[in-house]
Amino acid sequence: MSTGLDIAPTAQRVRWSTLDGEARLRVLQRPGRDGAQALARSVAALIDKVRGGGDDALRAITARLDGVALQSFEVSEAEFAAAEALVPANLRDAMACAAARIEAFHAPGALQGYSVETAPGVVCERLVRPIARVGLYVPAGSAPLPSTALMLGVPARLAGCAQVVLCTPPRRDGSADPAVLVAARMTGVHRVFKLGGAQAIAALALGTAQVPACDKVFGPGNAWVTEAKRQLAQAGDIAIDLPAGPSEVLVIADAGADPEFIAADLLSQAEHGPDSQVLLVSDAPALIAAVEVALARQLDALPRADIARQALARSRLVEVDSLEDAFALSNLYAPEHLILALREPRRWLDRVTSAGSIFLGDHTPEALGDYCSGTNHVLPTDGAAHAWSGVGVAAFQKTISVQTATPGGIAAIGPDAIAIAEAEGLQAHANAVRLRLPEARA
Numbered sequence: 001m002s003t004g005l006d007i008a009p010t011a012q013r014v015r016w017s018t019l020d021g022e023a024r025l026r027v028l029q030r031p032g033r034d035g036a037q038a039l040a041r042s043v044a045a046l047i048d049k050v051r052g053g054g055d056d057a058l059r060a061i062t063a064r065l066d067g068v069a070l071q072s073f074e075v076s077e078a079e080f081a082a083a084e085a086l087v088p089a090n091l092r093d094a095m096a097c098a099a100a101r102i103e104a105f106h107a108p109g110a111l112q113g114y115s116v117e118t119a120p121g122v123v124c125e126r127l128v129r130p131i132a133r134v135g136l137y138v139p140a141g142s143a144p145l146p147s148t149a150l151m152l153g154v155p156a157r158l159a160g161c162a163q164v165v166l167c168t169p170p171r172r173d174g175s176a177d178p179a180v181l182v183a184a185r186m187t188g189v190h191r192v193f194k195l196g197g198a199q200a201i202a203a204l205a206l207g208t209a210q211v212p213a214c215d216k217v218f219g220p221g222n223a224w225v226t227e228a229k230r231q232l233a234q235a236g237d238i239a240i241d242l243p244a245g246p247s248e249v250l251v252i253a254d255a256g257a258d259p260e261f262i263a264a265d266l267l268s269q270a271e272h273g274p275d276s277q278v279l280l281v282s283d284a285p286a287l288i289a290a291v292e293v294a295l296a297r298q299l300d301a302l303p304r305a306d307i308a309r310q311a312l313a314r315s316r317l318v319e320v321d322s323l324e325d326a327f328a329l330s331n332l333y334a335p336e337h338l339i340l341a342l343r344e345p346r347r348w349l350d351r352v353t354s355a356g357s358i359f360l361g362d363h364t365p366e367a368l369g370d371y372c373s374g375t376n377h378v379l380p381t382d383g384a385a386h387a388w389s390g391v392g393v394a395a396f397q398k399t400i401s402v403q404t405a406t407p408g409g410i411a412a413i414g415p416d417a418i419a420i421a422e423a424e425g426l427q428a429h430a431n432a433v434r435l436r437l438p439e440a441r442a
Contacts, residue, residue: 011278011280011292011295011312011313011315011316011317012027012315012316012317013288013292013316013317013318013319014027014316014317014318014319015318015319016281016318016319016320016321016325016329017320017321017325024329027316027318028316028329028332028333030246030248030277030382030383031246031274031275031276031277031311031314039223039224039227040227040231042224043198043224043227043228043231044231046061046197046198046199046202046224046228047198047202047206047228047231047232049061049199050199050202050203050206050208051202051206054208054209055073055208055209055210055211057199058073058195058199058203058208058210058211059071061197061199062170062194062195062196062199065196065197065199066169066170066172066196067172068170068171068172068173068174069174070170070174070194072210073193073194073195073210073211074191074192074193074194074210075176075181075191075192075193075194079175079176079181080181080185082175082178083176083178083179083181083182084178084181084182084185086178087178087179087182091179092182094372095146095147095150095179095182095183095186096186097372098147098150098371098372099150099154099183099186099187101372101373101374102150102151102154102155102374102376103154103158104374105373105374105375106154106155106158106374106376106392106393107158107393109392109393109394110128110158110159110393110394110397111128111393111394111397111399112128113125113126113127113128113399114126119409119412119413120408120409120412121405121406121407121408121409121410121411121412122403122404122405122406122409122410122412122413123403123404123405123409124401124402124403125401125402125403125404126399126400126401126402127399127400127401127402128397128398128399128400129397129398129399129400130159130160130161130162130396130397130398131159131161131215131216131396131397131398132161132162132163132215133161133162133163133165133212133213133214133215133216134156134161134163134164134165134214134215134216134217134218134396135165135166135167135204135205135214135216135217135218135238136149136152136153136156136164136165136166136167136189136217136218136219137166137167137168137200137201137204137217137218137219137220137221137225138152138166138167138168138180138184138219139168139169139196139219139220139221139222139225140168140169140171140176140177140180140196141169141196141222141273142273142304142307143272143304144168144177144179144180145180146177146179146180146182146183147183147370147371147377148219148220148377148378149166149168149180149183149184149186149187149189150183150186150187151376151377151378151391152166152187152218152219152378152391153166153183153184153186153187153188153189154187155376155391155392155393155395155396156187156188156189156218156396157187157188158393158396159393159396159397161396163190163212163214164188164189164190164191165189165190165191165192165193165204165211165212165214166184166189166191166192166193167192167193167194167195167196167200167201167203167204167211168180168192168193168194168195168196168200169194169195169196169197169200170194170195170196174194175194176192176194180192191212193210193211195211197221197222197224197225197228198224198225198227198228200225201217201221201225201228201229201232202228202232204217204238205217205232205237205238206232206237213238214238215238215239216238216239216240216241216395216396217229217232217238217239217240217241218240218241218378218391218395218396219241219244219378220244220245220247220377220378220379220381221244221245222245222246222273222275223245223246223275225245226243226244226245226246226381226382229243230243241378241391241395242378242379242380242384242388242389242390242391242395243380243381243382243384243388244378244379244380244381245275245381245382246272246273246275246276246277246381246382247269247272247273247276247277247336247337247381248269248276248277248278248279248335248336248337248381248382249265249266249268249269249278249279249335249336249337249338249339249366250278250279250280250281250330250333250335250337250338250339250355251265251266251278251279251280251281251338251339251341252281252282252323252326252327252330252338252339252340252341252342252348253280253281253282253284253287253291253341253342254282254283254284254287254323254341254342254343255282255283255284255286255287256342256343257282257284257287257341257342257362258341258362259287259290259291259293259294260294260298261341261362261365262280262287262291262294262339262341263291263294263295263297263298264294264298264365265339265341265365265366265367266278266280266291266295266312266315267295267298267299267302267308268365268366268367268370269311269337269366270307270308270309270311270312270315271302271304271307271308271311272307272311273307273311274307274310274311275311276311277311277314277315278311278312278315279315279316279317279318279333279335280316280317280318281318281320281326281329281330282318282319282320282326283319283320283321283322283323283325283326285319288317288319291317292317295312299312323342323348324351327348327351327352330352330354330355331351331352331353331354333383334354334355334380334383334384334385334386335355335356335385336355336356336357336379336380336381336385337355337356337357337359337366337369337379338352338355338356338357338358338359339358339359339364339365339366340358340359340360340361341361341362342361345360345361346360354385354386355385356379356380356381356385356389356390357369357375357376357377357379357390375390376390376391376392377390378390378391379391407439407440407441408440410433410436410437410440411437411440411441414433414434414436414437414440415437417429417430417433418430418433418434421433
C-alpha cells in the first residue's frame with residue numbers, strides 16, 4: 001500500500017494531500033526525537049558528575065570527549081594575544097561590521113521602564129535591570145561559530161550585564177578557536193573558558209572552583225547541550241534563554257523561485273550537523289524536481305557533503321496543493337528559520353504565526369541572518385517557536401514592578417482589594433488594607 005512517500009536521492013519527497021493526520025505528523029517529526037530517553041539519561045549522568053566532582057569531573061569529561069587534558073580551563077591573556085595575531089584582517093573587519101549591524105538592530109529592542117498612574121494617587125512603575133551573571137555557550141564541534149559569540153556578546157553588553165562568561169569547546173591542542181576569542185573580546189565578554197557540550201552548561205549552571213555560577217545561560221548547541229539546558233532549568237539550577245538545538249530551515253517556494261538558490265539554502269542548514277533538518281514546501285511540482293537535481297549537484301561540491309547528506313536523509317521535499325496549505329504546514333512545524341521564496345513574500349507575512357526568523361524573497365538567504373544582517377541567529381528549534389522568541393537584549397534583562405499609593409490612593413482602590421481578598425478567603429490580605437483606611441480617609 002502506498003504511503004505517499006517517494007524516496008529521492010537526497011531527501012524524502014512527499015505529497016501532502018495524500019497523507020492522513022498521523023502520517024503528516026511523522027513527516028514533520030524532528031530527527032532528535034528517536035533517542036530522547038537515552039540522551040536524557042546520558043546528560044543527567046554528566047550533570048551529576050559535574051555536580052559532585054567540580055573541576056576534577058570537568059577535566060575527566062573533557063579528556064574523554066574532547067581528547068585533551070586541561071588543568072586550567074580559562075583562556076589566558078597570552079592566548080587572547082595569540083588569537084589576535086592568527087585572525088586575518090578581512091575576517092576581523094567582517095566580524096566588526098557584523099557586530100555593528102547586530103548592535104543597530106538589537107539596541108531598540110531593549111526593555112524600557114515606564115510609570116503609569118493607574119488611579120488618582122496610585123502610581124505603578126516598571127524598572128529594568130540587567131541580569132547580573134550570564135553564561136554564553138558558543139559551539140565549536142564540527143565547526144567553530146564566532147558568529148554566535150557576536151550574537152550573544154553584543155546584546156549582553158547592551159543590557160549591561162555585570163559578569164559575562166563564555167564557554168567554547170577546546171581543540172585537540174588545548175586551545176580555543178582564535179576567531180571565537182577575537183569575537184568574544186570584540187563584544188566585551190569578560191572571561192572565556194575552554195569547555196564544551198553538556199558539561200559546559202553544567203559548569204555554568206552549578207559553578208566550580210574555576211567556573212563562576214551564572215544566573216542564566218544562553219546559546220545554541222547540539223541535542224546534548226539542549227538537553228542539559230532543559231534539565232538544569234527544570235531542576236532550578238539556572239534560567240535558560242530558549243530551546244536552541246540542531247538547526248532547521250523550512251522554505252516555502254512558488255513556481256517562480258530559483259531552484260539553485262533554494263538548494264543552496266537547504267544545504268546551508270544541512271551542513272550544520274547530521275541532526276539538522278531542512279524542508280521545502282511548494283505548490284509547484286516542477287520546481288521541487290529542479291531542486292532535487294540542484295541539491296544532488298551542489299551537495300557533491302561541498303566539503304561537508306557527508307554531514308549534509310546525513311541531514312538530508314531525514315529531510316523533506318513537500319508538494320502541497322496551494323500556498324495556503326504551505327503556510328498551514330509551516331505554522332504546524334514552527335521552523336527555526338522560514339524562507340519565503342515567493343513573488344510577493346510580504347503579502348503572505350501575516351499568514352505566519354510561528355517561526356524563529358523569517359527571510360523574505362529570493363535575495364535574502366538565511367545565511368545573512370546567521371552572520372551579518374543584524375538579527376539574531378540564536379532561535380527556538382524543535383517546534384519551540386510556537387511559544388518562544390529568539391534572543392535579544394530583553395533576554396538579558398529583567399523587570400521589577402514598583403507601586404506607590406498616597407492616602408487618597410488607598411482610600412480610592414482599597415475597597416476593591418478588600419472585596420477580592422474576601423472572595424478568595426484571604427482575610428489577612430483584606431485586613432492589611434482595611435486597617436489603613438480610617439487614617440487614609442481622615
